[in-house]
Amino acid sequence: MLALVLSSVPHLSDDFRAYQLGTYLLYGVAAQGVALAWGRAGFLPLGQALFFGLGAYSAGMVLIASQANATLLALLPLAVLLPAALAYAIARLVFARQYVSGPNFSLITLALAMLAAQLANQWSGLTGGFNGLANIPEIGGLDRYSTMYYLIVALVVASTALLGWLYRTPLGALWLAVAQNENRLQFFGFATDRLKALAFALAGALAASAGALYATQQGLVTPQAIGFELSTELVIWTAVGGRFGPYGALLGAVGIGLLSAELRDVWIHWQVAMALIFILVVLRFPAGMAGALQTYGRRLWPRSWMAGEEPLSSQSAAAPNYLPAPPRNRAADTSTLEPIRLEFNRVNVRIQGVSILSGLQLHLRGAGIHCIIGPNGAGKTSSFNALTGRLPLSDGDIHFSGRRVSGLRADTIARMGIARKFQIPSVFSALSVRDNLCIALWGNRANALQLLQASTWRWRSTLWEFLIASFPFLETESDRHAGELSQGQRQMLELAMTLLMEPRLLLLDEPCAGLSVAETGQQTDVIKRAVTLIGCTALVIEHDMAAVARLSDQVHVLHQGRLLASGSLADIQGNPDVQAVYSGGQK
Amino acid sequence: MDASAVTLALNLIYHIAVLALVGLGLGIVFGLLGVMNMAHGEFIALGAYAMLAVQNHGLAPGYGVALAVLGTAALGYPVERWLVRPLRSRPLDTLLATWGLSLLLRKSIEAVFGRQYQNVSNNLSGTSTLLGAEYPDYRLLLIVVIFVGFALLALWYRRSPAGARLQASVANRPLAQAIGIDVDRQACVAFVCGVASAGLAGALLAPLVRVEPLMGMDYLLDSFFVLVVGGLGSLSGLAAGSGIIGGTQVVVSTISDQTGGYVAVLLLSIGFLWLRPNGLLARR
Amino acid sequence: MSPLPHSTTAGLVVDNLGGGYGDTIVLRNVSLSLAPGQVLGVLGRNGVGKSTLMRLLTGFLPLSQGTVHWQGEPIGNRRPNHNRALGIAYAPQEGLVFDALTVRENLSLQRPDWRSLEPLLTSFGRVRERMAIKAGVLSGGEKKLVSFVRSLGEGAALTLLDEPTEGVQHENIALMAQHIRQRSDAGASFLIVEQNLSFLMSVMQRVLVLDHGEPVFQSDRFTRQALEHYLRV
Helix, strand or coil: CHHHHHHCHHHHCCHHHHHHHHHHHHHHHHHHHHHHHHHHCCCCCCCCHHHHHHHHHHHHHHHHHHCCCHHHHHHCCHHHHHHHHHHHHHHHHHHCCCCCCCCHHHHHHHHHHHHHHHHHHHCHHHHCHHHCECCCCCHHHCCCCCCHHHHHHHHHHHHHHHHHHHHHCHHHHHHHHHHHHHHHHHCCCCCHHHHHHHHHHHHHHHHHHHHHHHHHHHCCECHHHCCHHHHHHHHHHHHHHCCCCHHHHHHHHHHHHHHHHHHHHHCCCHHHHHHHHHHHHHHHCCCHHHHHHHHHHHHHCCCCHHHCCCCCCHHHHHCCCCEECCCCCCCCCCCCCCCCEEEEEEEEEEECCEEEEEEEEEEEECCEEEEEECCCCCCHHHHHHHHCCCCCCCEEEEEECCEECCCCCHHHHHHCCEEEECCCCCCCCCCEHHHHHHHHHHCCCCCCCHHHCHHHHHEECHHHHHHHHHCCHHHHCCCCEHHHCCHHHHHHHHHHHHHHCCCCEEEEECCCCCCCHHHHHHHHHHHHHHHHHHCCEEEEECCCHHHHHHHCCEEEEEECCEEEEEECHHHHHHCHHHHHHHHCCCC | CCHHHHHHHHHHHHHHHHHHHHHHHHHHHHHHCCCCCCCHHHHHHHHHHHHHHHHHCCCCHHHHHHHHHHHHHHHHHHHHHHHHHHHCCCHHHHHHHHHHHHHHHHHHHHHHHCCCCECCCCCCCCEEEECCEEEEHHHHHHHHHHHHHHHHHHHHHHHCHHHHHHHHHHHCHHHHHHCCCCHHHHHHHHHHHHHHHHHHHHHHHHHHCCECHHHHHHHHHHHHHHHHHHCCCCHHHHHHHHHHHHHHHHHHHHHCCHHHHHHHHHHHHHHHHHHCCCCCCCCC | CCCCCCCCCCCEEEEEEEEEECCEEEEEEEEEEECCCCEEEEECCCCCCHHHHHHHHHCCCCCCEEEEEECCEECCCCCHHHHHHHCEEEECCCCCCCCCCEHHHHHHCCCCCCHHHHHHHHHCHHHHHCCCCEHHHCCHHHHHHHHHHHHHHCCCCEEEEECCCCCCCHHHHHHHHHHHHHHHHCCCEEEEEECCHHHHHHHCCEEEEEECCEEEEEECCCCHHHHHHHHCC
């Protein structure tokens, strides 16, 4: 439909208008890349014109060179692929060690764009310097003032369709999850730095292809196409147009861009006003113009295409031909039959002189539930952090079924079959309950291709059915955003998600915190039955002794960073050292 | 002693000192308070433009410095109160909002002063001979002012009761509140001082640099990389970062060119993000 | 379990207090009163809401139900930095000291004169020995001592202590109890959250036991045996 609207412009208006529109449509495609990185995957590129300009300059050079030697035209795809590869590399480099986003990425991309502009000015032999690369021929014999417009429209339609499709795939949901809770997503086994790099590479590709067409449409590429000002405008257009979908960016670039071009010379304060509008949008209207349109469209025509999308996974709910999920992958050579072994060997963790774990020595074998108790500061959650790569060890090591686990990344450890549930329930708040469950199910199961297929949304497993039966709200509230659930429901949801991974080692940190007595009973029931179903080992940190009694007869007491006692609950209760620790007095 | 070696050394010292001066504002606002102020460069620019405005009206430069400091401080208060404080727990939104502010300030400067490069005259344009090398007076004055200023600042921060209170509210906010420190007011005052020091930096540097609306960008990036490398939250981190970044810039640009220096700084910063994500001497 | 008699204007009066984090209510239905010179011990296992109670009383968390009155004035939902002016001192469970400042600076931060600290420093020689050392390198127990000296040194009418003896050596615990008794004899009130029953038995006149976020026992007559039962694993 977009194609129709856009193609009709030259007929309705004149060729010059179409030419202008074409330029801003190209900016719009670049802005769609910004929307992908920012609105969807949650990181803000402040130097996106770098890729636009790279695409423009390289396409320009190839086209100029091809006038002498037509076979060089085969190099044209490189004008898109090389910037995309560069984008991937930059993102991998910057995101490698993080799981909390900071300003680093934004400022580095800004610095790179400014550097590129400097180089474009300096290397005048290559780029034509300040005056730019001129006399770029028209591509494929198209006339830049008339027929080339349709090529641009084709790009716009293709990019919009591509993004629209991608946003609906499981990968699209994963990007949203990265933006909402990157830390948690890693614990499902997803390499979030690669997910973000993929998004940035695609954004780079979009910008570069837009840049390539820009070069041939304008016939001239100056350093303005690669520098700071254009990068900033791309962010502004995306913000004001709407960053959450592919149409918003187009709307912003075309609407605001064209408007700016007209008003910039007429009204000297237009740009100041634009800055104020940007601040206003950032503070109050994060969904931009597209968001506003959707809200009104939803009110006026509730069932039209303007009403926006339903929660992603509900498309599949309508067609309940579920597929059995493939079995979970195993990242190593350990066979299923080998009993599970977990060993903490004299683990020491010291942070700024404070001892968090002091020679923690704990060996566990075989399936079943083990409870870990101890007073505050005993090191219970810290032992989980050390096990899952969130706390570096000062000394000692941790082994899981023969493999050294200490020092590995969180997502690697998750792929080894270790699942963790957090003390404060941590889910993807802006995704629906069903989306949350799907993501948990895909962890360590879905390969890259399957993440692009709609059928992956229909995966279910026997454990899924069991969990739906145990926690009915997972089905009845499946379309609700996870953030709207009550605290108790979020606890249960996160438990369900952790269990769906069918891990070999299950780490539960206070799974009953904040639950009423009845809910605690429900929760412990599910844990026990699920552990038997999956056949895994579970380590459960708990304060609630009633829950501990229901769950297990193997209890370990931690105190001041080391193991104080192990045994059955009765043993522990009769142990004077343990009682002393809990009720004060001599030790 | 070889005159060119002395000149190189002086250049190095000057460059590091200027980086520290420029970075101080961001060191306070981002390093200490945790607010990524993307408009940091624009506050510096405002300081420079204050000197220009004063010069255009035929007044003495002293008024320019006063205007720079007071003007940026006056602007800093509403920014802290209504832009930064409500977004205290949302760092990405703070970055966006201050990016918008930077845009606003830049475009306002353009609207009032125009886009062209301008100059602020240098009243101290002579040179002196130091250890056999001739060096511009104004730069020498700046070096002295910066070193003395930092020494005083460090003394104040480490020894005075007010400095201790500031350290306390930044290091352990709940405890600071428990003993009666008004942490919100502290944060406000610190922010205002941060942007005012940026304004001061702009005013002091104005006679030596091109004054144009985009001048702030390079300062923002330099300051950010200084903090990434040196570490957030301490004066020594700022000093260490300035030393390393400044040293790299001077050495590499002497060998290749200024753009080479830029690239080297970028690579160095990315390296630090990898190996020592908290910088060299982090305290936050 | 009958509530304790209220005294209307003096001291701390808490009525049906409740609160938590986000949409989770962690603590509910807590009522208590504390006259000048009284020491109240709050007992309970981990996770029952003791620290939440402290945070609600000191203004670090908003009240979702109930009221708190101090010397006749309602003080719930005040900003925490007002406590000092109100005559309330607070020693939190974590984040006890300012790591980057020396012990001396920690103690002198908001204080015009040192005389109130002298008797405390005489008792806790360890703290006096470490005056010039950065508080961050002290052991956990030593930090608790510094925190104790600091909070008692404020000489406040109401002092709230959250697990003051955790990690502290036995001899010093006895000294802490001594100082608290001295202060309360002079008219200061104390509200102490603790898991160390022996310590509490030597200072408190009233006890409040929490479990699962609710008060389960509250009295000024209690035995050690009965209280131990509540703490049992």
